[in-house]
Amino acid sequence: MTSQILLTSSEGTEFLVDRDIADKSMLLKCMLEDIGDIGQAVPLPNVSGPILTKVIEYCAHHRNDPNFQSANDDASADIGEWDLEYCKVDQGTLYELILAANYLDIKPLLDLTCKTVANMIKAKSPDEIRKTFNITNDFTPDEEDQVKRENGKFSSGSSLKTEKNDSG
Amino acid sequence: MPSRPLENGGRGLEIAGATPLSTDQHFKDALSVSTNSIQSLAESLSELELPQVRAAILESNDRCNLVNPEGMHRAKDVYDILPPETLDHILTCLDRGALFNCVTLSKQWSRRVIPHLWRSPWMSYYNAWVKLVRTLAITSEKTHHVILQQHPSEPTLSERDDSQSPCLPSTVTGAKTSPYSQFVLLLDFSSLYYIVSDAFLSQLLSFTPNLSEIVVNSPKQFSDDSLLLLGKCCPQLRKLELPGCTRITDKGFFFILDHCSHLVSIGLSNGTRISDRSIQKMAHMFSGQLQSFNVSNAALVTGLDPGLTTLAIWCRNLVSVNMANCQLVRDPLLGHFSDSLLELNIAHCLEVTDKGMVALAEACPRLRVLDMTACSLVTDQGVYTIGQSCQGLRRLVLDDRYGRVTEEVLVQFPSWGKEVLQRRRELGWKSGSSRV
Numbered sequence: 001m002t003s004q005i006l007l008t009s010s011e012g013t014e015f016l017v018d019r020d021i022a023d024k025s026m027l028l029k030c031m032l033e034d035i036g037d038i039g040q041a042v043p044l045p046n047v048s049g050p051i052l053t054k055v056i057e058y059c060a061h062h063r064n065d066p067n068f069q070s071a072n073d074d075a076s077a078d079i080g081e082w083d084l085e086y087c088k089v090d091q092g093t094l095y096e097l098i099l100a101a102n103y104l105d106i107k108p109l110l111d112l113t114c115k116t117v118a119n120m121i122k123a124k125s126p127d128e129i130r131k132t133f134n135i136t137n138d139f140t141p142d143e144e145d146q147v148k149r150e151n152g153k154f155s156s157g158s159s160l161k162t163e164k165n166d167s168g
Numbered sequence: 169m170p171s172r173p174l175e176n177g178g179r180g181l182e183i184a185g186a187t188p189l190s191t192d193q194h195f196k197d198a199l200s201v202s203t204n205s206i207q208s209l210a211e212s213l214s215e216l217e218l219p220q221v222r223a224a225i226l227e228s229n230d231r232c233n234l235v236n237p238e239g240m241h242r243a244k245d246v247y248d249i250l251p252p253e254t255l256d257h258i259l260t261c262l263d264r265g266a267l268f269n270c271v272t273l274s275k276q277w278s279r280r281v282i283p284h285l286w287r288s289p290w291m292s293y294y295n296a297w298v299k300l301v302r303t304l305a306i307t308s309e310k311t312h313h314v315i316l317q318q319h320p321s322e323p324t325l326s327e328r329d330d331s332q333s334p335c336l337p338s339t340v341t342g343a344k345t346s347p348y349s350q351f352v353l354l355l356d357f358s359s360l361y362y363i364v365s366d367a368f369l370s371q372l373l374s375f376t377p378n379l380s381e382i383v384v385n386s387p388k389q390f391s392d393d394s395l396l397l398l399g400k401c402c403p404q405l406r407k408l409e410l411p412g413c414t415r416i417t418d419k420g421f422f423f424i425l426d427h428c429s430h431l432v433s434i435g436l437s438n439g440t441r442i443s444d445r446s447i448q449k450m451a452h453m454f455s456g457q458l459q460s461f462n463v464s465n466a467a468l469v470t471g472l473d474p475g476l477t478t479l480a481i482w483c484r485n486l487v488s489v490n491m492a493n494c495q496l497v498r499d500p501l502l503g504h505f506s507d508s509l510l511e512l513n514i515a516h517c518l519e520v521t522d523k524g525m526v527a528l529a530e531a532c533p534r535l536r537v538l539d540m541t542a543c544s545l546v547t548d549q550g551v552y553t554i555g556q557s558c559q560g561l562r563r564l565v566l567d568d569r570y571g572r573v574t575e576e577v578l579v580q581f582p583s584w585g586k587e588v589l590q591r592r593r594e595l596g597w598k599s600g601s602s603r604v
Contacts, residue, residue, distance in 0.1 A: 091246075102251065102254055110257065111257075114258045118258050121258075121269070126270070129270065133247075134245050134246070135245050135247070135274050136274060137272075144272050147278060148271075149303075150307060151285055151286075
C-alpha cells in the first residue's frame with residue numbers, strides 16, 4: 001500500500017501520484033521527507049500540466065528499474081528503446097522536459113533529454129545546427145575564421161572521451 | 169503553415185512557433201495568416217469572451233517565444249531557453265568533432281563551448297601540439313579577443329569559478345596568458361611518451377596556469393627542470409602522475425610540494441628516484457588532503473619511518489595506496505593506515521606475513537580492493553582474517569606461484585572477484601588438500 005501525493009501543475013491541474021513514483025524526483029523526495037504526508041498538494045509552478053504528465057509517465061515506467069539512479073553515467077551509452085520513443089517529441093516539449101527534470105532533480109531524465117539534444121547536434125554542420133536551434137550567427141566571416149583557426153583541427157577530430165585510449 | 173480555427177480554447181496559435189521554421193518566408197506567411205485570424209477572431213467574440221481569449225493568446229505567444237507579431241519574429245535560441253548548467257551537460261555528451269562544429273555557431277555559444285573544447289587537449293601528432301602552443305602564444309599577444317571578453321551578464325565560465333577571469337594577469341613566469349589558457353585543466357600524456365620533453369613542456373606549461381591534472385608516462389625526457397616549471401606555472405595542480413619518469417629526484421619533487429598546495433593524488437611509480445625524504449615531507453605537508461598515492465617500483469622508497477610508515481601515520485584520509493615492490497614493507501606498517509583506506513596494493517612485498525594481514529584487517533575494515541600478488545608468506549589464516557573483517561572487499565588479487573593460499577579459503581568468500589593469474593594453472597598447482 002503505497003501512499004500517494006497530490007501535485008499541482010502551473011495551471012492548477014492536480015495529479016495524484018504514488019509515493020514511489022514521486023520519489024524519483026530528488027526535490028520531491030527531500031521535500032516530502034521533511035514535511036511528511038500532510039495531505040496537501042505540492043505546488044509545482046514551474047511545470048505545466050502536459051509536461052508534468054510526461055514526467056510522471058517516465059518515472060512510472062522506470063519505477064521498478066534497479067539501475068535507475070546510477071544509470072547514464074557513461075555519456076556514450078546507448079539509449080533504450082522505450083526511452084528513445086519517449087523522446088520523440090517536438091523541440092519545445094523537449095526543452096520543457098529538460099527544464100522540468102532540472103527543476104525536479106530527476107537525474108536520469110535529465111541525462112536522457114540532454115543526450116537527446118546532444119544527438120541532434122552530432123553529425124551536423126554548423127549551419128544545420130543553427131537551423132535546428134534557431135541560432136543567429138553574429139560572427140563576421142573574419143571572426144568566424146579566426147575562431148575556427150584558433151580552436152580546431154589540432155587533432156583529426158577523434159572522440160573526446162575515447163581519444164585517450166588511442167595508442168597513437 | 170495555415171492556422172487552425174480555435175478548437176481548444178485559444179490554443180490554436182501555438183502551431184505558429186512550436187516547431188522550428190527553416191526559412192523566414194514560411195514564418196512570415198504563417199504569421200500573417202495567424203495575424204489575420206486573430207483579427208477575425210476578435211471581431212467575432214463577445215465582450216465577455218474577448219479578455220479570456222486574449223489572455224490565452226498572450227500566454228500562447230509567450231510559450232512560442234515570439235517577440236512580437238509585427239517586428240523581429242525569430243523563435244528563441246535554445247541557448248536562451250536552457251540554463252547554463254544544462255547546456256554544459258549537453259556539451260559534455262559531445263565528442264571533439266561535434267564540439268568543434270558548435271564553436272562557431274554564435275558568440276555566446278562560443279563562450280560556452282570553448283571551455284569544453286580546451287579542457288583536455290589531446291593529439292597524437294607532435295606537430296599538432298606545436299600548433300596548439302603556437303595558437304596559445306599568438307592569442308596571448310592580443311589585448312582584445314573577439315569572443316572571449318567576458319560578457320558582463322554571464323556567470324563565470326569554467327568549473328573552477330573561484331579562480332577565473334577571462335584575461336588572467338601575467339603569471340609568475342612573466343608571460344602573458346592566452347584567453348584560452350585558463351580552460352586547460354587536464355593534460356594526459358600517458359600514451360604520448362614520444363612527445364614529452366623538458367623543452368616541449370617549457371613551452372606548453374607557461375600557458376596552462378589552471379592545470380589541475382597531468383599524467384606523464386615514461387617520457388622521452390623529463391627531469392627535475394620540468395618539475396620546477398610545473399611548480400611555478402601550475403599551482404592549482406591536484407593530480408600529478410609521473411610513472412616511469414626515471415630522472416626525477418627529491419629536489420624536483422620538493423619544489424612541487426612547496427608550490428602546489430592543492431595536491432590530492434600523487435603517482436611516482438616505476439623507476440623514479442624519489443626517496444623516503446620526499447615521502448616524509450609530503451606526509452607532513454599534505455596530511456589531511458592526500459587521498460591517492462602510488463609509489464610502486466620506486467627503488468629508493470622503503471616501508472620504514474621515515475618513508476611509508478610516516479605516510480600511513482600522518483595521512484589519515486588516504487583512500488588508495490600502491491606500494492607494490494617497495495623495499496622493507498613489513499607487518500607493522502599495515503596496521504598504521506587509517507580506516508579511510510579502500511584500495512591497497514602490496515604486490516611483491518615479500519616480508520608481509522599473516523600478522524600484517526591481521527593488522528590490516530583491524531585498521532582498514534572498509535577495504536574494497538587488495539592486491540597481494542606474490543606475498544608468499546601469507547597463508548589461508550591471513551586471508552581469512554581479511555575476509556571476515558573487510559565485509560566490503562570485492563577484489564582480491566593473488567598470484568600463487570609461490571604462495572600458500574589455497575582454494576579452501578577463497579571459496580568461503582564468494583563475493584570476491586578473484587584474479588589468480590594463469591600461471592597457477594600452468595604450473596599444475598594442485599588444490600590445498602595435497603599440501604597438508
